[in-house]
Amino acid sequence: xxxxxxxxxxxxxxxxxxxxxxxxxxxxxxxxxxxxxxxxxxxxxxxxxxxxxxxxxxxxxxxxxxxxxxxxxxxxxxxxxxxxxxxxxxxxxxxxxxxxxxxxxxxxxxxxxxxxxxxxxxxxxxxxxxxxxxxxxxxxxxxxxxxxxxxxxxxxxxxxxxxxxxxxxxxxxxxxxxxxxxxxxxxxxxxxxxxxxxxxxxxxxxxxxxxxxxxxxxxxxxxxxxxxxxxxxxxxxxxxxxxxxxxxxxxxxxxxxxxxxxxxxxxxxxxxxxxxxxx
Amino acid sequence: xxxxxxxxxxxxxxxxxxxxxxxxxxxxxxxxxxxxxxxxxxxxxxxxxxxxxxxxxxxxxxxxxxxxxxxxxxxxxxxxxxxxxxxxxxxxxxxxxxxxxxxxxxxxxxxxxxxxxxxxxxxxxxxxxxxxxxxxxxxxxxxxxxxxxxxxxxxxxxxxxxxxxxxxxxxxxxxxxxxxxxxxxxxxxxxxxxxxxxxxxxxxxxxxxxxxxxxxxxxxxxxxxxxxxxxxxxxxxxxxxxxxxxxxxxxxxxxxxxxxxxxxxxxxxxxxxxxxxxxxxxxxxxxxxxxxxxxxxxxxxxxxxxxxxxxxxxxxxx
Numbered sequence: 001x002x003x004x005x006x007x008x009x010x011x012x013x014x015x016x017x018x019x020x021x022x023x024x025x026x027x028x029x030x031x032x033x034x035x036x037x038x039x040x041x042x043x044x045x046x047x048x049x050x051x052x053x054x055x056x057x058x059x060x061x062x063x064x065x066x067x068x069x070x071x072x073x074x075x076x077x078x079x080x081x082x083x084x085x086x087x088x089x090x091x092x093x094x095x096x097x098x099x100x101x102x103x104x105x106x107x108x109x110x111x112x113x114x115x116x117x118x119x120x121x122x123x124x125x126x127x128x129x130x131x132x133x134x135x136x137x138x139x140x141x142x143x144x145x146x147x148x149x150x151x152x153x154x155x156x157x158x159x160x161x162x163x164x165x166x167x168x169x170x171x172x173x174x175x176x177x178x179x180x181x182x183x184x185x186x187x188x189x190x191x192x193x194x195x196x197x198x199x200x201x202x203x204x205x206x207x208x209x210x211x212x213x214x215x216x217x218x219x220x221x222x223x224x225x226x227x228x229x230x231x232x233x234x235x236x237x238x239x240x241x242x243x244x245x246x247x248x249x250x251x252x253x254x255x256x257x258x259x260x261x262x263x264x265x266x267x268x269x270x271x272x273x274x275x276x277x278x279x
Numbered sequence: 280x281x282x283x284x285x286x287x288x289x290x291x292x293x294x295x296x297x298x299x300x301x302x303x304x305x306x307x308x309x310x311x312x313x314x315x316x317x318x319x320x321x322x323x324x325x326x327x328x329x330x331x332x333x334x335x336x337x338x339x340x341x342x343x344x345x346x347x348x349x350x351x352x353x354x355x356x357x358x359x360x361x362x363x364x365x366x367x368x369x370x371x372x373x374x375x376x377x378x379x380x381x382x383x384x385x386x387x388x389x390x391x392x393x394x395x396x397x398x399x400x401x402x403x404x405x406x407x408x409x410x411x412x413x414x415x416x417x418x419x420x421x422x423x424x425x426x427x428x429x430x431x432x433x434x435x436x437x438x439x440x441x442x443x444x445x446x447x448x449x450x451x452x453x454x455x456x457x458x459x460x461x462x463x464x465x466x467x468x469x470x471x472x473x474x475x476x477x478x479x480x481x482x483x484x485x486x487x488x489x490x491x492x493x494x495x496x497x498x499x500x501x502x503x504x505x506x507x508x509x510x511x512x513x514x515x516x517x518x519x520x521x522x523x524x525x526x527x528x529x530x531x532x533x534x535x536x537x538x539x540x541x542x543x544x545x546x547x548x549x550x551x552x553x554x555x556x557x558x559x560x561x562x563x564x565x566x567x568x569x570x571x572x573x574x575x576x577x578x579x580x581x582x583x584x585x586x587x588x589x590x591x592x593x594x595x596x597x
Contacts, residue, residue, distance in 0.1 A: 012401060019398045020409055027416055027474050033438060034427040046436040050445070091326055094319035101313040117335070118531040118579065120555045121572045124341065124565060125334035131350060152330050155323065184315050213420035215534045220560055230422040234538055237429070244430050251423035258418040262411060 034255075037248040045244045060249035068232075068246075074253070077228040079143055080218065081211040084150035088207050089200065091151075092158030097192060099159065100166035119216045122152055127220055139225040146226060149217040154207040161206060165199025166192070209261050213254070229254045335576075341569035348563035360570035370571065372546055373554040376461060377578075380550065381529045383465045384472070388525060389518065391473045396480030410481065413474035421471075425538035428467045429454075432539075454540055457547035464548050467535050472528075476521050483517030484510070519589070530579050551575045 037045050038061070044054035064070040098104065126149055135141040169192060177187045193200075215230045222231055233250040236243070342360050345353045364370050399410050416424070431438045432453035440450040453463040487510065495505045533552040536542065542549035542557060549557075555575060559568035 013403050016398065016401050016403045023395060023398065023413070023474075024409075027413060027470065030424075030427050030431060030470065031415055031419065033431070034423065037427075037430065045430070049438045049441050091323040095323035098316050098320035101316055117331070118552055118555070118572060118575050119533065120531075120552055120559070120568075121338055121576060122330070122334045123556070124559050124568060124572065125337040127560075128337070128341075128346075128350075128565065148330065151326065155327065155330075159323070184319070188316075188319065209418065213418075213422075215420070215422050215538075216556075219537075220556075230420055233422055233426060237426070237538070244433075244436075247426050248430065251420075251426045254420045254423045258420065259415065262415050262418055 031255075034248050034251050037244060038252040040245060042243060042245045045248075060245040061253075063246055064249055064253070070229075070232075070250070070253070073227055073229050073232045076143075076222075076226050077212055077230075080146045080150055080226075080228050081208050083143070083147035084154045084211045085204055085207040087147060087151055088154030088158045089203060092155050092203070093162060093193070093196070093200065094188065096159045096162035097166050097188065097196075100163055119152075122149065123216060123220045126217070130221055135221075136223050139223070142221070142223050142226045146218055146221055146228075149221060150211045150214060152217075153210050153214055157207050157210060158203045161203045162196065162199050165196045165202075169195045205261055205264075209258050212257055338569045338572060341566050342573050344566055346565040356566075360567050361574075363567065364570050364574065369546060369549070369554065370574075373549045373551045376546075376548060377530060377532065377550045377552075379461055380465055380468070380532055381526070383462070384468045384529055385522065385525055387465070387469050388473050388476045389522060391469070392476030392480050392521065393518075395473060395477035396484060399477055399481035400484035410478060413478060415474075416471045417475040419471075421534035422538055424467065424471055425535045428470075428535075429539055432463055455544055457545045460540055460544060460547050464536055464539065467539070468529070468532070471535075472525060476525065479517060479521040479524075480514065483514050487513055526582050527579060530582060531575070551578070 039056040040054055041057055041059065126145065130136060130145050133141060135145045173191055174187055177191045182190065213230065218228045218231045219234070222228065233247065233254060236247055236250060343355060343357060345356045347353070399406065399413065434440065434450065434452055434455060439453060443450060452459060454460050491509045491513065492505055495509050531552050532550045533556065536548050536550055536553050537556065540548045542553045551571065552575060555568050555571040558564050558571055
């Protein structure tokens with residue numbers, strides 16, 4: 001490895017790129033197929049996949065918005081993912097700070113246990129709760145309940161993503177602020193938070209995507225007015241028997257934030273996906 | 280949780296006093312700036328308690344009582360739900376399905392992940408960008424993944440059968456045949472998570488020290504022997520982290536299965552998690568579903584524990 005000459009590097013570029021090509025075909029193929037199908041007419045989707053000359057259309061998307069009022073489902077997804085991200089941040093930022101400053105790594109790990117428990121375990125009690133408080137027929141309550149449920153995803157994620165950022169803040173800055181007579185809250189707000197801003201943006205993006213993608217809680221708890229994108233796309237399967245174009249357009253819409261994230265924040269994605277096991 | 284925090288505060292203080300004479304005392308105990316910060320954590324602790332601990336306790340209560348579909352509960356019934364579970368062939372079927380998917384997916388994902396991880400660890404221009412793009416399957420919403428694979432697996436119009444047809448293989452009933460459907464579901468999971476596995480392994484390979492390899496070269500070891508007897512043992516901690524993460528997710532296998540087959544055909548893809556969900560929300564037997572879910576939690580914790588133990592043994596060995 002250390003005796004790396006330009007010549008040796010040149011020789012292995014070709015086989016490595018050949019490997020990349022195979023991997024790309026296998027692992028990007030279905031995603032490209034989804035995006036492509038989202039822009040094809042249904043007659044063409046049900047035709048040959050080798051016929052790449054068929055015309056492209058926006059029809060599947062306009063159909064989603066005109067016939068199925070997708071704007072509302074997108075709004076619902078935004079409310080749930082946005083709400084749970086915001087709450088996760090409000091609760092998670094101070095918690096991560098305390099974990100770092102008091103070296104409570106074990107407490108941080110406890111929150112991660114929430115990730116390990118099967119989601120269905122939370123759904124049943126939450127469903128009983130929702131029936132008892134009348135959430136199924138009350139849109140506002142239903143949104144609140146879904147946001148609370150999605151906190152189970154966003155809160156541990158926020159805490160775990162923020163810990164390394166707080167670790168990087170030099171303690172001397174806080175000591176200086178303390179000598180100037182700042183209280184804990186002032187120090188936290190005026191010294192720590194501004195320095196942790198990059199971390200906050202990472203936590204916001206990843207929490208939002210993970211909450212946006214999450215399927216199970218809304219499947220069990222949402223009512224007709226609060227259905228988010230993944231659940232309406234699932235309900236679609238039964239309705240439009242062979243409207244594959246619509247299904248693929250819906251899938252593309254669901255995946256859009258994640259695709260943007262892969263482009264802009266991929267470095268942090270690994271940590272988010274591995275729950276902090278790999279930096 | 281509050282109790283844990285108080286204890287650790289005390290321990291930290293004691294540590295500070297005990298090491299008073301040492302110059303690096305700040306490293307041992309909480310720094311002065313860390314005093315009095317813990318109330319900032321209180322909201323998160325309380326919410327976690329409400330969101331995580333209460334539901335688990337309630338599930339335990341449900342599992343030993345009898346909640347009816349109309350919402351009434353006839354009270355404590357002892358082990359009735361659990362003994363029913365042990366006599367339920369559908370429960371044992373779902374255990375079998377869960378273990379099948381777990382073993383098949385994990386083995387294939389680890390082997391392919393090693394190969395792809397090696398590829399991703401080699402330094403060539405564009406490596407970082409390609410590595411990032413490889414995350415796309417893992418980050419795509421599982422519902423979207425399931426939907427596109429539904430189209431790929433479509434018996435008559437699907438891409439999979441069209442490709443098979445092009446190379447002269449008879450069409451396969453991917454999701455309609457109880458013998459094939461579990462494999463089809465496994466393929467989707469393998470597709471979605473192998474790159475993720477590879478990425479973790481690639482990071483591990485790139486952080487390997489070069490000395491042991493050079494020593495092995497001097498001893499005249501072949502490349503294969505170096506990889507097998509030097510690289511693999513050194514990589515074990517990284518691989519086991521990846522395996523543990525996948526294990527936790529595979530045992531709880533839900534989204535893809537529920538969207539694609541809802542556990543069918545003939546319960547051939549009915550994982551424990553899907554069975555638990557269907558029992559609760561389609562059959563409306565909350566108490567029995569609670570018992571099923573607790574057994575799933577036990578399974579998750581047991582497997583996680585087993586791996587932790589195995590990992591510790593591995594570390595000692597090398």
